[in-house]
Amino acid sequence: MSAAQARNAVLEELIAKDPKQFRVLTGDRPTGRLHLGHYFGTLHNRVRLQDLGVELFVIIADYQVLTDRDVADNLTEHVEELVLDYLAIGVDPARSTIFTHSAIPALNQLMLPFLSLVSVAELNRNPTVKDEIAHSRQSAVSGLMFTYPVHQAADILFCKANLVPVGQDQLPHLELTRTIARRFNDRYGKGGAVFPQPDALLSSAPLLLGTDGTKMSKSRGNSIALAASADETARLLKGAKTDSERHITYDPATRPEVSSLLLLAALCQGRTPQEVADEIGSAGAAALKKTVTESVNEYLAPIRARRAEYAQDRDLLRQTLREGNERARAAADATLSEVRAAMNSHY
The missing domain is CATH 3.40.50.620 (HUPs)
Incomplete structure (x- = not known):
């Protein structure tokens, strides 16, 4: 230490x-x-x-x-x-x-x-x-x-x-x-x-990668804004970079893009990335992105609702x-x- x-x-x-x-x-x-x-x-x-x-x-x-x-x-x-x-x-x-x-x-x-x-x-x-x-x-x-x-x-x-x-x-x-x-x-x-x-x-x-696999940044256009709509979030995550392996595992060193998506879902769910990976298993990248999208949208829903309310005032x-x-x-x-x-x- x-x-x-x-x-x-x-x-x-x-x-x-x-x-x-x-x-x-x-x-x-x-x-x-x-x-x-x-x-x-x-x-x-x-x-x-x-x-x-x-x-x-x-x-x-x-x-x-x-x-x-x-x-x-x-x-x-x-x-x-x-x-x-x-x-x-x-x-x-x-x-x-x-x-x-x-x-x-x-x-x-x-x-x-x-x-x-x-x-x-x-x-x-x-x-x-x-x-x-x-x-x-x-x-x-x-x-x-x-x-x-x-x-x-x-x-x-x-x-x-x-x-x-x-x-x-x-x-x-x-x-x-x-x-x-x-x-x-x-x-x-x-x-x-x-x-x-x-x-x-x-x-x-932990470091979250952007949808292109590099550091998430406002200037790189690879981020998901807190103010993004549920549909916009789904669209951005659908295009997120993954890899060619079908079985989903959490391995930040060799599978950084997949692991970052697992981490994002885990943070939103209050679970570990490994638990999320085990649940998805061999269902592939499409299932991973679906899980992440649902997790993010559910987590951000109350924040987005409050934001929309404040935006009116x-x-x-x-x-x-x-x-x-x-x-x-x-x-x-x-x-x-x-x-x-x-x-x-x-x-």
């Missing part, structure tokens, strides 16, 4: 004992509808933490869309789609704070002092930045790309979050956030900590953001005031 995994086990015990000592920052970029990979990867865990009593801040990172794109297309629509998805899955705006990055000016004002605490070399060698640059949709890599980890540090530290759910690949980002918090405290803290050093809550979510979406933005602004203003006092720039 790695040190991160061991720490994760300790954190889960602490959350179970005293959830109110934790504040979580998590969120998404508004670049399209959320899909099943998002749901089983992160979304349902947010609701779990919220329902346990953890304080949840959910950022809609609209400015960060420009990290790897020249323009932010259909931004208003995408932001509203995210709010709809959040409400439909059970994020409760009375208990959690849903807000947009661009509505919190003080958050961005933390960027300048934070940037002074890291070197260009540290930004250059961040593996996540390198990967983002490799897959960028920009005509030229912008300066925002290099400051992305510091941008995320501001997102996390403005509300003094002490817990951040991440995948293994996001650990370098969070480590830089911890470094920035530590350096700020050392330089300006005057013996006290202005910022917590947030812990990573590692995701144990656009005023509720705007109210959710207004109230969330107000709470986030209050937290950011308080933090910025504390930072200015620590830096002797509170004139």
